[in-house]
Structure formats: structure tokens, C-alpha cells
Amino acid sequence: MQLLCALTDIPDGGSKGVLPGPRGRDQGLLVRRGDTVFGYVNNCPHYDRAPLGWKKDEFLNGTKDRIMCAAHGALFQIEDGVCVIGPCLGQALTPLLITVEDGQVFGERA
Template identity: 40%
Template sequence: MDQICRIDEIEEGQSKGLDWGEHKLIAVKHQGQLYLYLNRCPHRGIPLEWQPDQFLDLERQFIQCSTHGALFRIETGDCIQGPCQGQALQPIEFSLRDGEVWADPIPSEPN
């Protein structure tokens, strides 16, 4: 397992972009829960943000892709509106140990 970040690096109601080896991740803390996803929009396969650490819509109710505005549920990663509706962000499973966030490496994708 790799350490990804500390849980207190992400504030309640905020999002943060994280580098994890070759991967980019989205971390969101929402109602006391941490959620982690690959930072890759299912629509075009590109990162979601246009400003660092800004992944949420104005009301902070959804994760939003800045390119075409797709909205994703924070709790599940499901796209509920936009060009990739019905698809989802890839969740990253993690465990917490002493305030640190750990996850198994993602297998590399075949080229």
C-alpha cells in the first residue's frame, strides 16, 4: 500500500488534487467523509479541473468537470448530468491509519 495524503490535508467541504505516482487523484471531504477518485473525466479522459484543487460546483454539492460541465455525485462518482451521463469517475479504495490515507496501487493500463 502507498500513503496518499493525510486526512487533515483536505478541509470539510473542500476538494484537492493529489499526485499519486503516475496518477492524478481528486480528494473531496463531504459531511465528514473522504472520497477519492481518479482525476480523469469519463467523457474525454482528461483531468477535471481548470484551477488547482477546484473540483466542486458553486454549491459544493457535486464534482464538476470544467471542460464541458459534467456533474458527478460526490458520494459515488456517478455522472448525473452532462456528456458522460450514466458513466462514473473511478473510485479509489483506501484505508485510514493514524490520520493517513493509504491505498493499493492501481495496475498500469495496457497501452
């Protein structure tokens, strides 16, 4: 597993992009709920693997209770990445394996 960031780098109730690729686009995203962090690959399962965020570190809808695809508005549950609204209904984001130890967030592809 590799170090992704400090837990405090993710606002509680917010999101953060991680794993920058060769062109600078974040390959993963994290969502924090208290001391729990959920992580996913930053690709929508519907539209040609489009990135989800609408700007740097912004992956959530306005009420911050779902992950949202900026390309077409699909909404995904934070806890398991399953699409609950949108053209990819029932499909899911690819999870990252995440652990939080001593205030540090570690992860890798599942």
C-alpha cells in the same frame, strides 16, 4: 496502499488533488465529508480522459455538492462518482480505494 496526505490537508467539504504524475498533473482527486474521504482518478469519462479540476485542488462545483468537469461542466455524485448531469450521463469516475487511519489518508487504484 500509499500515503496520499493527512486528513487535515483536505478542507472539510473541499477537495484536493493527489498522485502527481510526471508532468505535475494530479492523477487522483479526493473529496472530504467529515471523516470520510472519497477518491477518484482525475479523468472525465466523456472527453478524451480530460482532467476534471479547473485549478489546483478545485474539483467541486460552486455549491460543493458535486464533482465538476471543467472541460464541459458534467456533474458527478461525490459518493459514487456517477455522472448526473452532462454528456457522460450514467457513466462514472474511476474510484480509488481509500482508507483513513490515524488522521492519514491512504489510497490506491481500484
